[in-house]
Amino acid sequence: MSDVAPAWIAVDWGTSNLRAWAIAGDGQVLAEAVSDEGMGKLSREGFEPALLRLIGPWLAGKAPVVACGMVGSRQGWCEAPYRTVPCTPLDIAGQVMAPTTDPRLRVSIAPGLKQTSPADVMRGEETQIAGALRLLPGYDGVLCLPGTHSKWVHISAGEVVSFQTFMTGEMFALLSEASVLRHGMQGEGWNDAAFDAAVSDALSRPERLGARLFSLRAEGLIAGLSPQAARARLSGLLIGTELAAAKPYWLGQRVTLIGAEKLSAAYARALELQGIEAHRLNATDCTLAGLASLFPQTEGAR
């Protein structure tokens, strides 16, 4: 690792994880590193040591670090105040320099976005959005970023016009791991037919979500519902309910999904059931392309 000499270092620092990439001048990824020292585990003085533990071996040439994510929140290393939509997803001038003591470190943090009404916020996704717009130049339409907090984003003329966040991923995690439903959905199994039926069901009667959840438990107890079908049905109910509320974002729109492989596949399948052929981008590709758009200016500020 000690002979890695990047031109700059890309960092995606979320609540749970810290990921870093050593990037060459031509954009090639030279090395990658990840740790579980996410923002949620660190006090303010813990950020610099955590970063040095992960990327210390790459710092001989004093490569600048460009970071995005919850590291820029009020509880993070150093607050990078939200920019307000409508606006471009990233702006060099909005970056904030983190306070550092190690002379090899120069760390800039990208700000998130906020929307005044309806109130909404994002941190980290704005960088993926900026990256997506570099990968799909001139894109007009909708971006959907499935995840713990899924975002639907309306893009026009290179700007984020509006967006909306859904807690679908966090609800799935809580219900499948921490609620009474966990008893009936052990393992990683899946059942496409159960997923499809649940998506359609939720889309046609979204107001009945609350009533449908407990039936997963009851059918497990008295009707032999399998754990695979229960998991897939829970996912379908939650994604279908999200699609019902997000309909203005996807109905008759060009839609591109940015997210983890399996989760994006589930959203793509649910959208296909509604006749929407969604394009898909890899989330890491988007993060790196977004951070790269901030690098030249970081460099110029030397």
Place this chain on the structure above:
Amino acid sequence: MSDVAPAWIAVDWGTSNLRAWAIAGDGQVLAEAVSDEGMGKLSREGFEPALLRLIGPWLAGKAPVVACGMVGSRQGWCEAPYRTVPCTPLDIAGQVMAPTTDPRLRVSIAPGLKQTSPADVMRGEETQIAGALRLLPGYDGVLCLPGTHSKWVHISAGEVVSFQTFMTGEMFALLSEASVLRHGMQGEGWNDAAFDAAVSDALSRPERLGARLFSLRAEGLIAGLSPQAARARLSGLLIGTELAAAKPYWLGQRVTLIGAEKLSAAYARALELQGIEAHRLNATDCTLAGLASLFPQTEGAR
């Protein structure tokens, strides 16, 4: 305590708690005891010792024990198989005797109820329902039992005709204590206006629940939403969404609420906003009246 000589002992043994009452022949409560040795913490051989620790001092006269709740589930002390609705809420013949080794102990467990389609189950609430029907003789209408898993129950001619379970209480606990929303709702504060607005909002557009949840977090971050208003709004959104799906149960119906004081008050308020004047019964009164309806027969089986 050792001079308590009950005619019988009532036990409500749920997932989290074990509660017992020493009852005199005339129905008077002589003593009450509670422990946190709920079903969820006990292996099969742990039930008898847990019960003896709590009610040992009352057993000199070998008073019989009549129990209800999750103690009768498959993971409990001894399974009391579900009875199928439509049926009376309790039936003496459905009781199961728990296996015991202490000669002073005689423990019968009440069975729960199941509904085949849509699949649903209850354990413990059937006893409160039986109690409510003793306290309100000839009752025809709807019972609502708010709680971790709220139940709406249609009663006619002394029978449970149908019922439906909502995970509203568990969702509130998960979202307010374990999700990202917890940051914005510390404390026990409340705000009636925020609750009322959220109930109306959820009832008129229930399909938008998923979109409204994250706005609690966003408004906390960028619009100064107070923890009291956030807590009350989360409660109002979840209860309003439940009311939207449970509408066939309460619209134009006679409704009686059975539950904890504060939670029942919130449901009563939400129903009143819809023009429904709900009657209220104390949950413990209902549990004891229901268990009492099983006592004479337990006695006769000596």
